[in-house]
Amino acid sequence: MNDKKVKGLSKVENYYQHYGLRAGELNKEGEKVIGYICSFVPVEIITAAGCIPFRIKGDVHEPITKGDNLMETIVCPLVRSYFDLCLKGRYDFLSGIVIPHACDSMVRGYSAWNYSLDLPYSYFLNIPSVVKESSFEFFNAELNNYRRGLERFVGKEISDDDIAGAIRLHNNNREKAKALYEFTKPEVPLISGTELRKVLAVGLSLPISESNQLFDEVLTEIKERKASPGKKGPRILIDGACIDNYSIMEIVEGLEADVVTDTVCTGTRDYWPEADTGIDPIDALAIRYLDKINCPKTYRENRPGTFEGDIADRFGDIGARAEEFNVDGAILLVYKFCDPFGFEVPARKAYYESVGIPLLCLESEYSAGTIGQLKTRIQAFLEMIG
């Protein structure tokens, strides 16, 4: 329920525990909710179409059952969880879905999604695998095709102005997210890593205007905070793909350390890059989603011509975040069967070594049963760097 008296972090907790509650309510009121997976989906066009973009979230505590009847267990466990929850009706308020070309699990599973959910709107967005001039031209055309598909679905034109307006709203949201990260900069953070990530997750489940309002409420609440939840322990950066199970943050923070920043898809990888304004809005989206989102999926030429130069280019954002947030150590969480991240693990390790940041590398099966093992390894790591 959308209780207007409940604000800020209390509202976040409610929406986090009942993820999709608000989207479901709005759907009952006649709004169209478009589900998506991965940070590669330009949500601005969904907003511009008058629909609500809704980031599908997994559930580490829900055993995958129905999904396994239609999707192989060699699929990334996070994607399997998304699919399983959708089949079980967890997100039965969706009017449509957008799946991007982000990995083989998404591409090869698309048919199963498309036919099993049988939603009125379904789109596969083809993201180029390389970042170069010709791929921007292609991506621009693909984005316009995505736009036309949504136009047909909602029965109205999506103008450049509509998209430019949506870009402003989403950029505004990203600026507020960055302001939230500022609270983790003090020696004793004013917001815990778990709290912050719940806010960010919930923000992706709401209409952008409500998300902006919620972020404002949280910003005000944290500013007025008297007691800090921070631990003044080792300051940790979390690296990896999409991490929507916050057990890892809770484990770290339960061990008297602070998660102060990240380079994950539900964190700075998605929230930090803004779309340019003052240029053609489709161009702006092509640049943001193809170039500014730094994902292992998109290949960038090794311009320096050396391994050291290449990893500095590819993973420089990690070093920048680590410096800005005064990080003591990092945890890289990679899902089993994740080829894009999996093939980068040795190079990422080399990068962390080159910038002198201690690293713990974990492979996760996105299962509640493995959380205990993670805790043991995290504890040993924190003792080592603490």
Add this chain to the structure above:
Amino acid sequence: MAEEQKKKKKRRTATKAASSIGPMVKDFIVGTNRIRAEGKQKLAFTFIVCHHEEILRAMDVVPIWTENFAGICGAKRDAERFLERAESLGFSRSLCTYALCGIGFDHWREELGEMPPDAPWGGMARPDFMISTGQILCDPRAKWYQASQQYMPDVPIYNMDMPYPLYDRTADHREVLGYYHKYVVKELRGLIDFLEKQTGKKMDYDKLEERVELSDKTWNLIHETYELRSASPCPMGTGDAMNTMVPMCFMMATQETYDFFTGLNKELKEKIAKKEGVIENEKYRLLWGGGLPSWFALTDFNYFNSKGAVFPAETTYRMVTPLDEMDLPETSDPVEHLAWRWLGYWTFWYDKARKRPGSEPDVERLINYIETYDIDGVVMHEAFSCRTWHVGLIWQLHQLAKIYKPIPVLYLGKDGKQETGHRELPSLILESDIIDISSYSEVDTRNRIDAFIETLESVAKDKASVS
């Protein structure tokens, strides 16, 4: 690995053509090492099914098909030491084992400055450059060489993006083909620029055109030859096709491949005329409906044969479609033609799928082969390390059951009356890997095959009782 596990029997082939493949591959691998030593030609790591062989050959660049080398390591049951090395570098064993094998091998060779001891068939030569392909499917093709570059930092990469529009049942793919084609053409021209820079030679477009014409001719020939396998008894099975894929996938755009398939075509026609099948008493005709084979266990095909089952067709490595059915736009530019052929190949089943509610290109192809080759059952292989070819198989079988099997079939009953039944099309999913033998159990696999054969027998009896 235990020595006894390494030992394996040479697989029986049904055709002479298939039996000639082993030496051909060996010559190819040995040849790349000779070329490396001579230093006259450039060697490129690259991947099959990218429609760029014509460009490579016209530029006199010698491809080293890295997946092929991993497959050889697998077939020789000698991949484990390279997989373990990759794992020790920090790569998860859940990743593509072709790539892990290749990276492990490269790392070892670079560390030693020479080939690892007892490298299969002399080992995989060091490349002059690497050509990745970020496609619509196969993440490892975009990530493998980038990972290898950590151990070969002086070897440059050209990553060629080769997308195609994914099937959309609500839209005609022709609406978007224009911008896909434009992009693929630019990527292929980018490859030519890269090769010109690396080799110091200019592309000879007449030569390229000749290579493209030769490939096109070969495509049609392969299609026609593989259609011959629909004969009963079936003259060549999937076991052999896992050999004849070598010239199709690794040696396209060469006269040698055209000649090879001319010979195979002749051999199959002779077998058909003599009613000579893969096995003497053909009981069941099966479709290899998806998944790469376990290269270390190709004798499983012989095991199927011993139970009276043959595989007249497979979707795996059937990397050609008839050009005259592809409706390719006319162009005098060979690069533009390659791009159209690329898109034509991947969208080949789209129109057919659109006509059958609930179908999809992959499912449509299964149905088409089931009917063309008079199939009694479908077998698939789920390789744990490869999402590219092995995700979506369960769904395809599910959809096949939903839209195809319930179709009523009329039988002529014993008393001459027509009776209605339903298609019975048993399916089997085998589970293992492409080259990681630790995932394989011969006993379990063969028990599953036995159970599947029993199901086929039961279905055959039911059919016999109504006809």
